[in-house]
Amino acid sequence: MSPDGTATPPRQNLPATLRDPRPGRTTLGRPDDYLHAEHTLRSWLWTIDHKRIGILYLLSITFFFVFGAIAAGLIRLSLVVPDGQIFTNDTYNKLFTLHGVIMVWFFLIPSIPTTFGNFLLPIMIGAKEVAFPRLNRTSWYIFMAGALFTMADLVIGGVDTGWTFYAPFSTTFSNTYVLPALAGVIVVGFSSILTGLNFVVTVHTMRAPGMTWFRMPIFVWTMYAVSLIFLLATPVLTITLMLLVMERAFHIGVFDPALGGDPVLFEHMFWFYSHPAVYIMVLPGMGVISEIVPAFAQKKLFGYRFVAYASLGLASVTFLVWGHHMFVNGESETAAVAFSVLSFAVAVPSAVKVYNWTATIYKGSIKLDTPMLYAMAYIGLFVIGGLTGLFLATLSIDEHVHDTYFVVAHFHYIMVGGTALAFLGGLHYWWPKFTGRMYPEAWGRVSAFLGFIGFNATFFPQFLLGYMGMPRRYHNYPPEFQLLNVASSMGSLLLALGYLFPMIYLVWSLRYGKRASANPWLAKGLEWTTSSPPPAHNFDEQPVVDFEPYDYRDREARV
Amino acid sequence: MSASAIPAGPVQIGVEIEEQFHTEKQQRHAAKLGMWIWLATELLLFAGLFLVALIIRVQHPDAVTPAARHLKFAIGATNTAVLILSSLSMSGAIEMSRMGWQRGTVRCMQVTAALGTIFLLLKGFEYYKDFDEHMMPFLAWRPYELAHLPASALFVDDYYVATGLHGLHLTTGVAIVLVMAWQVGRPGYLARHQNRIEVLGLYWHFIDLIWMIVFPVLYLLNR
Numbered sequence: 001m002s003p004d005g006t007a008t009p010p011r012q013n014l015p016a017t018l019r020d021p022r023p024g025r026t027t028l029g030r031p032d033d034y035l036h037a038e039h040t041l042r043s044w045l046w047t048i049d050h051k052r053i054g055i056l057y058l059l060s061i062t063f064f065f066v067f068g069a070i071a072a073g074l075i076r077l078s079l080v081v082p083d084g085q086i087f088t089n090d091t092y093n094k095l096f097t098l099h100g101v102i103m104v105w106f107f108l109i110p111s112i113p114t115t116f117g118n119f120l121l122p123i124m125i126g127a128k129e130v131a132f133p134r135l136n137r138t139s140w141y142i143f144m145a146g147a148l149f150t151m152a153d154l155v156i157g158g159v160d161t162g163w164t165f166y167a168p169f170s171t172t173f174s175n176t177y178v179l180p181a182l183a184g185v186i187v188v189g190f191s192s193i194l195t196g197l198n199f200v201v202t203v204h205t206m207r208a209p210g211m212t213w214f215r216m217p218i219f220v221w222t223m224y225a226v227s228l229i230f231l232l233a234t235p236v237l238t239i240t241l242m243l244l245v246m247e248r249a250f251h252i253g254v255f256d257p258a259l260g261g262d263p264v265l266f267e268h269m270f271w272f273y274s275h276p277a278v279y280i281m282v283l284p285g286m287g288v289i290s291e292i293v294p295a296f297a298q299k300k301l302f303g304y305r306f307v308a309y310a311s312l313g314l315a316s317v318t319f320l321v322w323g324h325h326m327f328v329n330g331e332s333e334t335a336a337v338a339f340s341v342l343s344f345a346v347a348v349p350s351a352v353k354v355y356n357w358t359a360t361i362y363k364g365s366i367k368l369d370t371p372m373l374y375a376m377a378y379i380g381l382f383v384i385g386g387l388t389g390l391f392l393a394t395l396s397i398d399e400h401v402h403d404t405y406f407v408v409a410h411f412h413y414i415m416v417g418g419t420a421l422a423f424l425g426g427l428h429y430w431w432p433k434f435t436g437r438m439y440p441e442a443w444g445r446v447s448a449f450l451g452f453i454g455f456n457a458t459f460f461p462q463f464l465l466g467y468m469g470m471p472r473r474y475h476n477y478p479p480e481f482q483l484l485n486v487a488s489s490m491g492s493l494l495l496a497l498g499y500l501f502p503m504i505y506l507v508w509s510l511r512y513g514k515r516a517s518a519n520p521w522l523a524k525g526l527e528w529t530t531s532s533p534p535p536a537h538n539f540d541e542q543p544v545v546d547f548e549p550y551d552y553r554d555r556e557a558r559v
Numbered sequence: 560m561s562a563s564a565i566p567a568g569p570v571q572i573g574v575e576i577e578e579q580f581h582t583e584k585q586q587r588h589a590a591k592l593g594m595w596i597w598l599a600t601e602l603l604l605f606a607g608l609f610l611v612a613l614i615i616r617v618q619h620p621d622a623v624t625p626a627a628r629h630l631k632f633a634i635g636a637t638n639t640a641v642l643i644l645s646s647l648s649m650s651g652a653i654e655m656s657r658m659g660w661q662r663g664t665v666r667c668m669q670v671t672a673a674l675g676t677i678f679l680l681l682k683g684f685e686y687y688k689d690f691d692e693h694m695m696p697f698l699a700w701r702p703y704e705l706a707h708l709p710a711s712a713l714f715v716d717d718y719y720v721a722t723g724l725h726g727l728h729l730t731t732g733v734a735i736v737l738v739m740a741w742q743v744g745r746p747g748y749l750a751r752h753q754n755r756i757e758v759l760g761l762y763w764h765f766i767d768l769i770w771m772i773v774f775p776v777l778y779l780l781n782r
Contacts, residue, residue: 129579131589197596205589206579235600239607243720252697252716254611260709265614269607542581 033436033533048133049536053140054119055434060144061107061115062503067151068102071095073496076458076489082482084475092475093160094176100163101154105185106147108415109277111423112284113230114143114195116430117223121199123527123534124217126208126543131201135194143191150184153177162473164274167255167266171247179248186241189234192280196230199223208526210545214305217525217549221308222287225315229276229283232319237273240266264329271322279318281415283311285422286353289375292429293357294550295523296372297364301550303356310349310356317346327398336395343393350386354379369521370444374425377452381417385410388463403473406466409459417455424451424502431506432516436533439509443501451498457491524551565744569659575751587754594758598765601728605769608721609776615717616781619710626711627781629694629704630718634685635778638678642767645674649736649763656756661749664756668740671763675733682726695719718777725773728766735759 034051037043044052074095078086087095122130130136153159157177161170170178203216203224244266246252253259255266294301301307323331323339331339357379366372388410391397401407424447431439461484466472470481477485519528524547530539573583580586616623652667689695693704696712697719705711739759742748 127579131579132593133579135593193597193600197593197600200596201589201593204592205585231596231600232603235603236607239604243607243611246716246720250697251699252720253713254716260713262614262618265611269610 032535033531034536035436035533037536046137048129048137050118050122050130050133050136051434051534051538053136054115054117056140057110057114057118057143058434060140060147061111064102064106064147064151065499067155068099068107069496069499071099071102073492075099076492078475079477079485080482080489082477082479082485087475089475090160091158093473094154094158096473097159097162098154101159101181101185102151103415104163104277105188106151108281108419109192110143110188110195111281111419112288112426113199113223113226113280114140116219116288116426117195117199117226117284119434120430120527121220121223122202122206123530123538124220124525125203125206125211126526126539126545127202127206128537128539128542129206130198131206132198136198139191139194139198142194143188146184146187146191149187150181153180153184164270165241165244166270167244167247167261167263168257171244172256172258179245182241182245182248186238186245189238189241192230193234196227196234199227200231203227208543208545212545214308215545215547215549216308218290218301218304218307218311219284219287221311222283222290225311226280226283229280229315229318233273233276233280236269237277240269240273243269264326267326267329268322271325272319275322275325276315276318278411278414279314281419283314285378285419286311288422288426288429289357289378290353291523291525292371292375292425293360294552295429295521296367296369296375297361298367298522298552299360299364300552301356302359302362303352304549306352307356310352313349314346317342317349321346324393324398327395328402340393340395344390347386347390350382354383354386368445370439370441370448371425371429371521373445373448374421374428374451377448377455378418378421378425381413381421381452381455385413385417388413401466403471404466405462405470405472408472409462409466412459412462417459421451421455424448427502427506429521430527431509432520432532433527434533435510435513436516437509437513438516438520439502439513440505443505447498447501447505450494450501454491454494454496454498458488458495459491461485461488461491524549565662565665568655568661568663570661571750572656572659572753573750574754587757590754590758591761594761598761601765601769605721605724605772608717608724609772612714612717612721612776615710615713619713622705622708622710623714623781625708626694626705626714626718627777629689629692629715630778631685631688632778632782634681634688635774638681639770639774641674641678641681642770645671645678646764646767648674649760653757653760656743656749656753659749661743664749665740665744668736668743668756672733672736672740675729675736679726679729679733682722714781721773721777725766725769728769732763732766736763
């Protein structure tokens with residue numbers, strides 16, 4: 001009860017001493033948060049508030065994710081039978097291109113940076129806004145224009161090149177609508193560049209007084225590292241795809257040998273972006289896990305500085321390993337050995353992170369709530385995905401499993417088991433902050449388990465298939481592979497449920513969920529010091545940071 | 560508005576602080592840093608084309624040299640000088656805007672835009688000469704001068720893509736300089752948005768810098 005005898009408002013239901021590092025504010029009877037500031041559609045579509053832009057991105061990428069997931073489901077359906085009788089070969093090729101293009105370019109790459117990054121990065125460093133709010137809105141419009149255009153092209157016309165657009169197939173031989181798809185992907189690249197630019201400038205210039213570089217949460221560090229990759233890699237992709245467009249449209253030969261070009265040059269230029277893009281997808285997930293694990297172990301993140309440096313280390317090393325996609329393409333032996341060694345080096349910063357998370361959990365007071373379950377699933381799957389990556393970096397083994405389902409399983413362990421689960425974990429973790437509502441915990445746990453089990457059931461058989469020699473992208477396979485393929489398809493049903501449940505109960509919670517307090521997890525970090533949902537300018541007064549990151553108190557002071 | 564109506568100055572200069580910033584210094588820092596980062600991405604965009612040019616040169620030296628000899632060295636060199644001069648006048652505009660010399664700023668920006676236009680006209684003339692010498696291999700209906708050296712077409716194509724993309728950037732730059740020159744001539748602009756001229760200056764110098772790489776990589780290296 002508050003001093004004047006009125007009922008305690010839900011956001012105040014924690015003793016002030018627990019709402020660390022400084023008390024949240026009273027929002028009694030006065031919903032002035034960013035969600036309630038204005039209600040018109042125009043106020044959403046024309047907003048420059050980084051939090052609303054984050055929500056717009058959340059809705060957009062969920063929309064794209066659903067399309068990509070449906071395509072994945074149809075692919076698995078088709079592979080239930082070995083002779084490929086469910087779809088024509090042509091339709092199958094278009095389906096896996098649709099799945100790849102949408103999932104990579106319009107879901108995984110923008111997913112965590114544009115949603116959680118936009119929403120949380122300014123709050124986590126104590127800023128009112130990103131440095132360029134109107135540019136931020138522009139980048140959402142650019143994203144939507146490019147992504148919707150490409151998706152319309154993929155759904156109505158169809159493209160059969162795969163998401164990698166390898167030349168000369170994409171420039172000369174494919175009879176599908178490659179040009180519009182390329183145009184859309186180029187446009188979306190500019191959106192990535194602008195987001196990265198905004199984040200880098202924001203981190204450099206907008207930090208609150210006292211927020212030094214080594215007081216920034218790891219999530220901010222990973223956003224910074226990802227932004228650097230966006231900025232350094234995306235332009236190379238842009239010019240590469242522009243050259244593809246020129247070759248396809250005007251027969252300006254660069255990659256097609258018939259026109260005098262060099263197809264391996266395309267692979268070099270493409271993977272110079274697209275391998276770092278893997279870390280665009282993975283690093284933000286690592287940032288999310290680095291926030292969740294200390295909060296649910298109520299323990300300081302182990303080796304904070306090493307995790308921060310590991311983020312930058314990954315962002316650097318990732319630019320030096322693109323050649324491992326070309327081990328079987330006639331690369332010189334010297335180059336292949338160099339790329340192989342450098343690819344092994346990626347394991348070092350990755351392992352630093354995994355060890356630090358597990359060391360954080362060690363002797364913590366662990367709460368196995370939904371976000372923590374997702375984080376645990378992430379760590380386990382990331383380890384499997386990472387270790388099988390070492391198989392692929394080994395030249396002799398890569399000869400055997402290159403372009404098989406082993407590779408498919410490996411990168412799905414990293415991207416779906418890693419990024420998509422981290423995305424769901426982060427979504428649950430910050431859902432109270434985004435919306436001011438709690439989700440139903442029991443359903444959350446069920447979904448986390450379904451996702452984990454379904455994921456393994458879908459993709460573990462693919463490791464076996466790949467090792468036995470089933471090539472990727474093929475529509476037909478020998479009948480002896482049917483059992484494992486059926487197992488994989490059954491697993492994808494469970495996985496689909498693991499995605500479907502959160503979509504339903506999170507929407508349900510918007511209206512019926514319990515109201516969230518400012519800091520429901522007793523977590524540290526500036527985002528938990530402001531109300532849930534935050535006010536339009538994030539904080540009532542500019543925060544001054546006089547505490548270290550992940551400043552979880554000693555054991556006896558914990559609840 | 561007749562040009563003579565622009566006061567010579569000095570007028571008051573300053574920066575209107577946007578909502579998200581706390582101080583003018585912070586805003587100036589953010590704006591400049593933002594432009595520098597954008598320029599770094601532009602450099603990488605062009606770097607792909609330079610890479611292609613260098614790889615083609617290493618792989619097909621016999622085909623690239625005759626193709627490069629067809630490039631108009633005199634026009635390229637003149638254009639280099641024109642762009643250096645335009646950078647000089649852009650620097651003048653920035654310095655004058657810092658002192659609040661409104662009319663001088665506008666004049667300098669107009670000179671910058673004029674020099675940029677001269678570059679584009681010379682470039683256009685060079686393209687015409689290329690066309691005249693049958694150096695456009697991507698035109699299927701027109702015979703190509705060096706058809707006996709297929710790899711030379713790669714270099715020539717890369718030349719068109721690189722110089723075309725640079726020309727596109729320069730055209731954009733000229734348009735922005737002209738619009739901003741008109742804005743600077745209006746009363747009160749320098750008092751509110753002086754730093755925009757500095758940011759534009761960064762962009763302009765950078766387009767010149769790109770040409771300083773295009774010129775040696777395409778024109779000089781292969782002669």
